[in-house]
Amino acid sequence: MSRLLKIGPWLLLALLIALPWIAPALGQDYYVGFVRRALIFMLAVAGLNFILGYGGMVALGQAGFIGVGAYTLVAMSDAGFTSAWAMWGAAAVVAGLVSAVVGLVSLRTRGAYFIMITLAFAQMIYYVSVSVNAYGGDDGYNLPQRPALGFGLDSANDATLYWVVLAIVAILFVGLNRMTRSRFGHALVGTRDNETRMLALGYPVFAIQLVAFVIAGALAGLAGALLVTHNSFVSPSVINWTQSATMIVMVLLGGVGRRWGGPIGAGVWIALEELFRGYTEYWHWPLGALLIFLVFFAPRGIAALADVRAKRSFTRDTPVSPAASSAASSAASPKVTS
16 A cells, blocks of 8 residues: 555656546546646645645635736736747746745734635735726736747647646645755744744744745645646636635645645546536536535545545555563553552
8 A cells, every 4th residue: 555655646647647548538538637737726725735735824815826827827928928938937936926025025924814804815915906907907818829938839729738737836845745854844834833942942933834825825826827728818707816725725625735636636626526517507506415424524634535545555464573562561551650
C-alpha cells in the first residue's frame, strides 16, 4: 500500500501526459479541455491550502486574486501584448502585489475580522471589474485570440496548451510541496499552532504570514491568467465571493494542510459537479448530499484516508520486536510512585 502511494503520483502524471493521445482515440476530446480547467483550479486551491492548512489563515477572498490575474492578462492583451509568458508572469506579479496590500491590512486582524476583511477586498475587486466597461463590464470580455506561446508552440492547439498548463502546474506543485517542508514552511506551521511562542522565539510572525499570503495570491493570479487563456473569456462571475467559498470547501474536502489536499479536493469537486450537471440541472442537491456523506466518512479530508490506510498497512506488514513491544507496554502503562 505504501509503495502504491509512493508511485501513485507518478502514474497519475504519466496518465495526464498521455491524455491528449488517449482521449481523441476514444472519441472523448472534450476531456482534454475539462482536465486542463481542473488543473488550473487545482493550482489556485493548492495556494489556498498553503495559507489555510499550513498558515491557519481562513481567507474568503481568494477568488479576487484570480480575477486580478485574469483582468491583468485581458488588459495587456488589449494593450497589444501577445506573449503568453509575459502576460502570465505579469498576472502573477500584479496579483502578488495586490495580495501584499490586502495582507498588510487583513493580517493585523484575527478570526472573523480577518475573514470579513479579505471578503471585503474581494468584493471591491468584483465591483471594479463590473464597472470597467472597457473590458466588458458585467457582460465579460472575449479574448480575440489566445496569447502566443513562442518556441514553435501553437497555443491554438488544445493539446499543446494542455501540456504547457500541465507542466506549469506540476512544477509549481513540486515547488509548493518543497516549501512546506522547508524552514519557512515549518515556521509557518509554527505560527499557526502558537503565534505567541513563535514571537517569543524571535520569529517575524507577521512577515512569515504576509509572504505566505502573497505566494497564495500570486498562484491564484497565475491561475486566473491561465483560466482566461483556457476559456478565451472572463467575466466578473469568477470573482464572486461564492467562488472563494467554494475554494474553501474544496480544501476541506481534500484535506486541510495535507500535501495533496487542495488538488484532490478541487479535482473531486469539479469532477462531481460535471457528473451531476450531466444528469440534472438541480445538481447542487446531490452534490450537497454527497458532501455531507463525505464529511461524516472522511472528516479530515479525502487525502487523510490514504494516510490512515498506509499506516494500517505499515503496522500490519512490519514485525514488532519483543523489545519494542515491551517498551510500548511500559509506555502505555501508568507509572506508579510510592
